Amino acid sequence: MDIDVEMLYNKYGPMVLRRCRSILNNEEKALDAMQDVFVQVLKKKNKLKATYPSSLLYTIATNICLNKIRHEKRHSTVNSEDLIDNLMFIDDFQLKMEAREFLEMIFSSEKESTRDIAFLHFxxxxxxxxxxxxxxxxxxxVRKRLRLLMARAGSMKEKYHE
Amino acid sequence: MSNNKRRVPDLLLEQYLLNELPEEESRRIEELLKQEKNGMKRLEKLKESNKEILEKHPASVMNRSIRSKVEEAGSVKEGMPGFLYRTFTRYRYLYTAIGFVVILFLVFIPQRIEHFVRDHETIRIKGGAEFYIYLKEGDQKKRLKNNDTVRAGVLIQVAYKAGDARYGIIFSIDGRGIITLHFPGRQQDPCNLTPGRKMALKEAYELDDAPDYEHFFFIYSVKKINKKRIMEKVKEVTKKPYRIKEEIKKLPGELKVIGLKLVKE
Structure with a gap:
């Protein structure tokens, strides 16, 4: 059975767009990510049989946005305006970069669902x-996943600061 | 956990408004919203935001964009690009007839095949550039063909043979429309190809988790090429990489294009 995208969008589109906006902080990118969420739903239509599709759509949106951020980081050519902004707040920038690097290190070996759990909870x-x-x-x-995640993060933190 | 000063998380607020919470939880969230400073205002703002978003980005427009993305990603029918699928279904009887004639031709005039193959080999050997993509696993490497399937995280080694060409650029476009320049290694470097033997690029490329595909292109010429102009043209069609060949050939400079698409698992 084909999915009625217009109906789905009318009901969930605003929620998905708000979610993407909150993670990406960029209207154009958020709009693109929001469309990607529905593209994914169309591709995997069987998976949308959840009692409450909002949970699934919210999770897909989170994953797509986080993957976009990760992808941009890997393929980024530094924009001069961003660089100037960052240099103006060099300490904050360094801290952010370190935190980002550390988080990437932690989650690189984790299941995607663990990242979802951590995001929803923390x-x-x-x-x-x-x-x-x-x-x-x-x-x-969930508790076990978070406990293991925290333990691994703790030992990585020690190694990271050695 | 005490609920007294807890701010209702956005997801729960969204689900409350969508009426997608079990009855008991819905009542609990309603209570929390009443206790929360500006809780009910947040709910009202959400309703306004819904209205504003649907007015600004109407469902009919979004539907078209989303469906076009699905088709462009080539995911409508088992990885076949949407435009190909439409063309194929529209002319399927004609294609079947053509296929039948081709089979007859191949069966009854085999010597023609020999000529055909020989002629084409000659053209390639005479001076056309060549493009290679390898899957790198430790010391082993396996040559990949167009439409081979690969997964995120694998290492890809790109190589070329310049033939008569003297200048070239190599880049790839992924399923998100992101362009990655592989050669020259840096934007400011010249595009001179190394003549003679097969040249592997200095660094292997790790495929990330972009969906659907990673489409590699080698654009080359005997004449000096205008990289900036080429990349501008490429940027215009990042969501439609299948159009790159025809678009690039519109540019001056006797440009030639070899493309190789890897399908993502």
Whole structure:
């Protein structure tokens, strides 16, 4: 059965766009990412049989935006305006770059769903139960993933600062 | 966990408004919103934002953009690009008839095949540049063909043989429309090709998780090329890499293009 994109967009499009805006901080990129979310839904239509599609769409949007950021970082040619902005706040910039590098290091060996869990819990502020409901894991499963993630992050932090 | 001073997370607010929360949770969120300073205002703002977004980006327009992206990504029918699929279905009977004639031709006049192959080999050997993409695994490398499937994270080695060409650029475009320049190594470097033997680029390229494909292009010429102008033209069609050959050939400078598309798993 074909998906009615207009109906889906009318209902969920604004939520998805807001999510993309909040992560990418750029209207054009957010609009592009929002379309990518629906492209992904069209490609994997069988996966949209969730009781509450909003959870799935929100997660897809988060992943697409985070992947875009990661991709841009890998392929970035530094824009002179960005560079000037960054140089004006050099300490902050260095800290951000270090934090970004460290986070990439942590998540490079983690499952994508662990990144989703961490984002929902630590960034979006969902409780463990709420996170578990949206990811489709038990609360103990979420707790365990976060515990292991924190442990690995802790040991990486030590190595990183050695 | 105490709910007293907790700000309702955006996702829960969205789901509350969408009426996509179980009844009990919906009541809980409603209570939290009442307790939260400006909680109900946030809800109203969300409703206004919905209206504003749908007015600014209407569903009919978004539907067209989204479907066009799906087709461009070539994902509508098992990886076949949308325009190819449409052309194929429209003329399928004609293609079948042509196929039948070609089979007859090949079966009854085999010596023609020999001539055909020989002629084409001669053209390639005489001076056309060549383009190679390898999958690199440790010390091993495997040559990849057009439409071979690869996964994110693998290392790709690009190589070329200049033939008669003296200048060239090599880049790839991924499923997100992002261009990566592989040769010359830096934007400011000259585009002079090394003549003679096959030349592998200095660095292998790790494929990232961009969806659908990574389309590599080798643009070359016997004449000096205007890299900036070529890249500007390429940027115009990043979402439609299948159009690059025809677009590039419109530019002056006797440019030739070899493309090789890798399909992402």
């Amino acid at each position: 960034v979006d502020g969902l409780t463990l139960q709420e996170t578990a409901d949206r990811i489709g894991l038990s609360i103990s499963g």
